[in-house]
Amino acid sequence: MRKFFVLFTLIISTCLVAGDNTDKTFIHALYTKTQLNHASYKLLRELTAQYPRRLAGSPGADGAVQWARRTMQQLGFDRVYLQEIKVPHWERGEAEACYVVFPDNHREKLSVLALGRSVPTPGGELLAPLYVAHDVDDIKKADPEAVKGRIVFFNAAFPDTFLQTMHGYGRAVQKRVWGPSEAARKGAVAVIIRSVTTAHDDAPHTGTLVYAGDAPKVPAAALGYLSADRLYEYWKRNKNIKVSLRINSRIFPDKTSYNVIGELTGRKHPEQIIAIGGHLDAWDVGEGAQDDGAGIVHSIGALALLKQAGYQPQNTIRAVCFMNEENGLRGGKAYARIAKEKKEKHIVAIESDAGGFTPRGFGYSGPEAGLKQLNEWLPLFPPFTIQAIRPSGGGADIGPLHKAMSTPVMSLIPDNQRYFDFHHSHKDVFSAVNRRELELGTASVAALLYLIDQYGLNNGVKHSASHP
Numbered sequence: 397m398r399k400f401f402v403l404f405t406l407i408i409s410t411c412l413v414a415g416d417n418t419d420k421t422f423i424h425a426l427y428t429k430t431q432l433n434h435a436s437y438k439l440l441r442e443l444t445a446q447y448p449r450r451l452a453g454s455p456g457a458d459g460a461v462q463w464a465r466r467t468m469q470q471l472g473f474d475r476v477y478l479q480e481i482k483v484p485h486w487e488r489g490e491a492e493a494c495y496v497v498f499p500d501n502h503r504e505k506l507s508v509l510a511l512g513r514s515v516p517t518p519g520g521e522l523l524a525p526l527y528v529a530h531d532v533d534d535i536k537k538a539d540p541e542a543v544k545g546r547i548v549f550f551n552a553a554f555p556d557t558f559l560q561t562m563h564g565y566g567r568a569v570q571k572r573v574w575g576p577s578e579a580a581r582k583g584a585v586a587v588i589i590r591s592v593t594t595a596h597d598d599a600p601h602t603g604t605l606v607y608a609g610d611a612p613k614v615p616a617a618a619l620g621y622l623s624a625d626r627l628y629e630y631w632k633r634n635k636n637i638k639v640s641l642r643i644n645s646r647i648f649p650d651k652t653s654y655n656v657i658g659e660l661t662g663r664k665h666p667e668q669i670i671a672i673g674g675h676l677d678a679w680d681v682g683e684g685a686q687d688d689g690a691g692i693v694h695s696i697g698a699l700a701l702l703k704q705a706g707y708q709p710q711n712t713i714r715a716v717c718f719m720n721e722e723n724g725l726r727g728g729k730a731y732a733r734i735a736k737e738k739k740e741k742h743i744v745a746i747e748s749d750a751g752g753f754t755p756r757g758f759g760y761s762g763p764e765a766g767l768k769q770l771n772e773w774l775p776l777f778p779p780f781t782i783q784a785i786r787p788s789g790g791g792a793d794i795g796p797l798h799k800a801m802s803t804p805v806m807s808l809i810p811d812n813q814r815y816f817d818f819h820h821s822h823k824d825v826f827s828a829v830n831r832r833e834l835e836l837g838t839a840s841v842a843a844l845l846y847l848i849d850q851y852g853l854n855n856g857v858k859h860s861a862s863h864p
């Protein structure tokens with residue numbers, strides 16, 4: 397009897413802490429279902445075909461908002477609604493142009509994209525000699541007399557030694573975000589950067605810059621990797637070359653836009669929320685398929701998958717399509733503000749914004765007990781999918797919520813070796829997303845939502861398990 401009791405206790409505690417075979421079976425069925433239905437892949441095809449250009453303030457972004465609302469309504473979510481926000485409205489205008497101009501006036505075209513938020517070049521074409529800097533730190537040390545009146549060229553490449561490209565990106569992106577204002581402080585008239593990319597081709601990669609309040613706003617653009625190579629070679633041979641830059645961007649007053657939210661209402665604790673999201677906006681080149689169409693269909697797809705599996709959540713599971721992550725983060729900020737005003741209780745907020753590649757793990761920022769719990773669930777995921785929990789996670793859109801309410805936050809971590817080959821360029825298109833890999837992401841997110849809904853996150857015994 398006693399032996400039996402010990403065994404029974406062991407089974408129960410295993411259930412509560414690490415899940416059991418029912419969990420494992422249910423989770424494996426989620427993975428199988430995604431590979432049969434391809435529902436997320438179909439949604440991504442629809443979104444990218446109908447609204448390939450979704451920069452905040454654009455007609456494409458407006459269309460995508462309506463698409464997300466309609467899609468979640470058609471999938472039969474319990475509640476679908478919009479959160480109104482004001483977003484910045486920047487337009488690229490006519491395609492930009494960049495040439496290297498040799499002393500004999502011969503010109504050679506370089507592959508270029510203006511950075512998001514960049515002001516236009518004054519009077520059309522801007523022609524100036526070059527000042528070559530490696531990275532932002534170098535321009536901070538530069539002699540203003542040597543920089544004045546020149547176009548600063550930040551030549552630093554993506555640091556290849558980081559095995560996690562997300563970490564390399566953190567360093568590589570500094571010149572794009574802060575470079576223009578640091579160069580302007582030294583008297584530069586414009587900035588060009590080597591694109592922030594892991595690809596060695598000639599596709600330029602855009603992305604936002606941030607103008608400091610106390611520096612002149614100078615136009616800024618990114619060169620394709622091979623164009624940057626050529627320009628650097630020409631400059632090494634002849635310091636008298638010039639660069640011609642033309643940017644035709646326009647900045648308009650802020651516009652009204654929306655976060656789009658869909659929910660499966662919790663049966664036991666409707667007031668407790670498990671949120672999963674991505675960002676609906678995307679840069680105005682390519683189709684925003686990896687960044688972040690994948691995150692949008694992971695989020696909507698995971699809720700749809702649980703619903704189709706007949707799963708009735710105990711807590712409210714919420715999909716959030718954030719607006720304006722790329723050039724303002726107004727959606728993420730508004731979401732946090734409203735959550736705080738309404739005193740919403742989030743168990744966790746999860747973001748998928750790293751592409752539609754094979755999922756490898758999750759990142760987590762929150763109380764230590766949650767991390768321990770997540771690690772105990774690892775054996776429940778199919779082999780070669782979710783393998784690790786990184787003790788740091790979150791995402792741009794859920795950062796404000798984490799800050800405002802100390803909400804634990806998580807991120808889906810797909811294999812990210814190729815993500816920055818596509819990111820923010822015309823190569824980020826639907827055809828670059830693999831169907832199987834994308835669907836594995838949806839299944840991984842659904843499995844995580846299920847486990848957190850069943851067992852809670854912080855103490856492991858928050859709810860009694862109630863299996864589907």
Ligand SMILES: [Zn+2]
Binds near residue numbers: 687721749
């Ligand atoms: Zn993104």
